[in-house]
Amino acid sequence: MSGKTVLIVDDEPAIREMIVVALEMADYECLEASDAPEAHALIVDRQPDIILLDWMLPGTSGIELARRLKKEETTSDIPIIMLTAKVEEDNKIRGLEIGADDYITKPFSPRELVARLKAVLRRATPPGIDDPIEVDGLALDPASHRVTSNERPLNIGPTEYRLLQFFMTHQERVYTRSQLLDQVWGGNVYVEERTVDVHIRRLRKALGEHHDYLIQTVRGAGYRFSTQPA
Amino acid sequence: MSGKTVLIVDDEPAIREMIVVALEMADYECLEASDAPEAHALIVDRQPDIILLDWMLPGTSGIELARRLKKEETTSDIPIIMLTAKVEEDNKIRGLEIGADDYITKPFSPRELVARLKAVLRRATPPGIDDPIEVDGLALDPASHRVTSNERPLNIGPTEYRLLQFFMTHQERVYTRSQLLDQVWGGNVYVEERTVDVHIRRLRKALGEHHDYLIQTVRGAGYRFSTQPA
DNA sequence: CTAGAGTGTTACAGCTGTGTGACAGCCCGG
DNA sequence: CCGGGCTGTCACACAGCTGTAACACTCTAG
Numbered sequence: 130m131s132g133k134t135v136l137i138v139d140d141e142p143a144i145r146e147m148i149v150v151a152l153e154m155a156d157y158e159c160l161e162a163s164d165a166p167e168a169h170a171l172i173v174d175r176q177p178d179i180i181l182l183d184w185m186l187p188g189t190s191g192i193e194l195a196r197r198l199k200k201e202e203t204t205s206d207i208p209i210i211m212l213t214a215k216v217e218e219d220n221k222i223r224g225l226e227i228g229a230d231d232y233i234t235k236p237f238s239p240r241e242l243v244a245r246l247k248a249v250l251r252r253a254t255p256p257g258i259d260d261p262i263e264v265d266g267l268a269l270d271p272a273s274h275r276v277t278s279n280e281r282p283l284n285i286g287p288t289e290y291r292l293l294q295f296f297m298t299h300q301e302r303v304y305t306r307s308q309l310l311d312q313v314w315g316g317n318v319y320v321e322e323r324t325v326d327v328h329i330r331r332l333r334k335a336l337g338e339h340h341d342y343l344i345q346t347v348r349g350a351g352y353r354f355s356t357q358p359a
Numbered sequence: 360m361s362g363k364t365v366l367i368v369d370d371e372p373a374i375r376e377m378i379v380v381a382l383e384m385a386d387y388e389c390l391e392a393s394d395a396p397e398a399h400a401l402i403v404d405r406q407p408d409i410i411l412l413d414w415m416l417p418g419t420s421g422i423e424l425a426r427r428l429k430k431e432e433t434t435s436d437i438p439i440i441m442l443t444a445k446v447e448e449d450n451k452i453r454g455l456e457i458g459a460d461d462y463i464t465k466p467f468s469p470r471e472l473v474a475r476l477k478a479v480l481r482r483a484t485p486p487g488i489d490d491p492i493e494v495d496g497l498a499l500d501p502a503s504h505r506v507t508s509n510e511r512p513l514n515i516g517p518t519e520y521r522l523l524q525f526f527m528t529h530q531e532r533v534y535t536r537s538q539l540l541d542q543v544w545g546g547n548v549y550v551e552e553r554t555v556d557v558h559i560r561r562l563r564k565a566l567g568e569h570h571d572y573l574i575q576t577v578r579g580a581g582y583r584f585s586t587q588p589a
Numbered sequence: 590c591t592a593g594a595g596t597g598t599t600a601c602a603g604c605t606g607t608g609t610g611a612c613a614g615c616c617c618g619g
Numbered sequence: 620c621c622g623g624g625c626t627g628t629c630a631c632a633c634a635g636c637t638g639t640a641a642c643a644c645t646c647t648a649g
Contacts, residue, residue, distance in 0.1 A: 321639065
């Protein structure tokens with residue numbers, strides 16, 4: 130159950146297909162692109178967890194794309210594995226210098242690919258913000274994954290945790306059920322909107338009377354996290 | 360001005376010499392060994408910062424030596440770069456599985472060697488402090504490699520020891536199974552995530568009821584070592 | 590005031606994630 | 620060569636979490 134998304138950038142459909150088969154067997158979700166512009170669009174749109182990037186590409190070369198990705202704020206965290214056909218050492222070095230996290234020389238076996246990919250993914254730092262947040266005695270600490278209400282630890286499930294974290298990092302603004310599903314559940318799930326209500330309820334209950342006022346209902350619109358009483 | 364010490368293990372004096380010249384030009388201090396026993400002696404004696412290890416060695420093979428080094432407590436932190444003459448992918452994979460931090464296929468250029476070596480050294484964790492740690496009657500002493508629960512010595516395997524040591528030096532923070540594999544098993548191993556569960560279980564069992572509360576499950580996230588009860 | 594829409598609350602059946610014991614392979618010492 | 624300790628994986632059990640439906644309640648338009 131990795132669920133990680135891999136973007137494969139190569140102009141040879143056959144090679145892409147080979148990789149896709151290998152990765153899907155290892156339970157990764159695959160995206161494909163055959164050139165740099167297409168790749169860039171997919172990266173911005175789908176935010177893959179890792180990129181397999183061919184060194185040689187028509188138009189903008191792979192190494193060019195890599196360099197650009199490493200420069201942009203929103204994409205510089207995504208690890209890149211370079212695929213190089215030739216054994217030219219210069220390429221390897223330039224790839225590493227530019228910021229590729231690993232490179233593989235063709236031909237390679239599916240086993241090797243998956244092993245290297247896993248290794249790189251493990252090494253990558255999860256990009257999330259790790260700063261603790263505190264509001265009126267309600268504290269959430271991402272590092273220890275702990276929530277406390279006036280020093281007393283709260284026992285909440287994963288979904289309630291994510292929901293609360295989202296609210297605490299997005300205070301004073303109303304979110305529709307639909308938006309919350311997108312942000313907290315993740316865009317690609319099909320869930321009833323009323324499900325949000327239930328989790329809101331669970332979260333309120335866990336917060337207790339001291340803090341449940343923080344989560345406010347905005348009739349006809351959605352919910353809001355605010356220190357100002359409604 | 361790196362001052363880092365590099366141990367070169369290869370049975371070909373010519374190759375060693377070539378490497379030595381390249382590295383000394385880049386300002387590394389070099390040690391040389393031509394077989395596994397000699398290497399082992401030097402490692403224990405001089406504690407190099409990194410090891411360049413030939414895959415093929417007379418007697419004990421390089422891979423054999425690597426495996427042993429990664430198992431021993433005092434040497435498992437030292438990064439290893441495998442040198443392999445053949446392009447057999449199996450070797451690459453086995454090298455990575457065993458815990459080598461990188462591998463280079465011969466022939467390679469001095470430039471490449473230095474680049475890879477720098478990269479590995481960059482991501483290598485500076486060896487932790489060897490001070491004994493004690494938490495609520497649970498004591499771990501790196502010097503004597505011993506763990507005691509309220510004075511009573513605990514009998515735990517190497518992996519459980521490393522796991523506990525990591526936890527005790529990184530308290531109050533959640534680590535995913537993936538991160539634990541990275542930190543405790545070593546970055547390049549290919550192991551099932553559920554394996555972590557099993558070793559957690561073994562560690563908890565060894566700690567006994569007095570101390571197993573220290574290792575807490577965070578559902579959906581990973582594990583945490585904390586003196587605060589969940 | 591009243592119907593209807595919107596929201597709160599509860600119960601529950603299914604599912605996912607974790608705990609646990611067993612087991613076969615490996616390595617090392619005898 | 621054999622035996623014991625470790626390790627990684629699997630299968631199964633189980634607890635906790637999840638999404639949904641159903642019903643109660645509240646608000647608001649008219």
